[in-house]
Amino acid sequence: MVVPVFNECAAVGKVLDALRSRFRNVVAVDDGSSDASWDAIRKTAAHALRHAVNRGQGAALQTGTDFALARGARRIAHFDADGQHRVDDLVAMALAVAKGDCDIALGDRFAGNSRIPPMRAALIRLAALMHRVTSGIGLNDVHNGLRVLTDEAARRCELRSDRMAHASELIDLIARSGMRVKQFPTTIEYTAYSMAKGQRASASARILLHYAVGRVFR
Numbered sequence: 001m002v003v004p005v006f007n008e009c010a011a012v013g014k015v016l017d018a019l020r021s022r023f024r025n026v027v028a029v030d031d032g033s034s035d036a037s038w039d040a041i042r043k044t045a046a047h048a049l050r051h052a053v054n055r056g057q058g059a060a061l062q063t064g065t066d067f068a069l070a071r072g073a074r075r076i077a078h079f080d081a082d083g084q085h086r087v088d089d090l091v092a093m094a095l096a097v098a099k100g101d102c103d104i105a106l107g108d109r110f111a112g113n114s115r116i117p118p119m120r121a122a123l124i125r126l127a128a129l130m131h132r133v134t135s136g137i138g139l140n141d142v143h144n145g146l147r148v149l150t151d152e153a154a155r156r157c158e159l160r161s162d163r164m165a166h167a168s169e170l171i172d173l174i175a176r177s178g179m180r181v182k183q184f185p186t187t188i189e190y191t192a193y194s195m196a197k198g199q200r201a202s203a204s205a206r207i208l209l210h211y212a213v214g215r216v217f218r
């Protein structure tokens with residue numbers, strides 16, 4: 001379980017407690033927060049790691065993944081620290097990967113009970129279409145932070161995009177990895193907290209642009 005954390009002291013303690021009630025190995029990565037997140041995760045995470053400066057969600061996920069793989073983890077999950085994901089959804093996905101139903105489980109907020117802000121939904125659909133065209137991969141929700149990968153899949157999908165463009169980079173890596181992917185219904189809680197703090201719709205547009213430019217110049 002890798003939990004990227006950036007200035008989430010109000011939410012992260014509860015999220016880590018919920019995760020630890022169901023999973024043994026929770027790795028929280030404080031991404032150079034300026035609030036009390038570090039104190040919160042040191043108290044509640046099984047493994048607390050810290051970036052000295054803010055590097056972005058992609059970098060935080062890769063730091064946690066490298067740590068888990070080095071310690072022999074056989075499955076890696078990504079779970080946001082802001083309370084937007086449900087632990088029950090993760091349990092279903094982790095079970096499917098453990099049983100060998102797929103190598104990579106991706107959350108699909110369009111199949112869950114999420115009340116997705118319309119602009120957000122439109123941009124995710126657009127990003128999904130872009131991936132369909134560029135790599136032929138047919139997914140609904142390409143920017144969902146809830147994922148489970150086998151160790152092999154995690155090794156094949158090493159993230160180089162430090163910031164939010166990692167979500168699109170990962171879809172590309174998955175398309176090329178030849179691993180078996182499945183989507184699972186997940187509910188994203190759009191609370192006042194997450195909406196105030198999380199990415200605005202414009203961030204999805206930025207991710208798209210950032211990613212498209214990166215693709216052209218690669």
Ligand SMILES: Nc1nc2c(ncn2[C@@H]2O[C@H](COP(=O)(O)OP(=O)(O)O)[C@@H](O)[C@H]2O)c(=O)[nH]1
Binds near residue numbers: 003054056057058079
């Ligand atoms: N915004 C942001 N989130 C980060 C960063 N590093 C780690 N994170 C964590 O990444 C997760 C998702 O971020 P969020 O802004 O909520 O994205 P959204 O859910 O897609 O709107 C949260 O757990 C953040 O704490 C960072 O540099 N910026």
Ligand SMILES: [Mg+2]
Binds near residue numbers: 082084198199
């Ligand atoms: Mg969020």
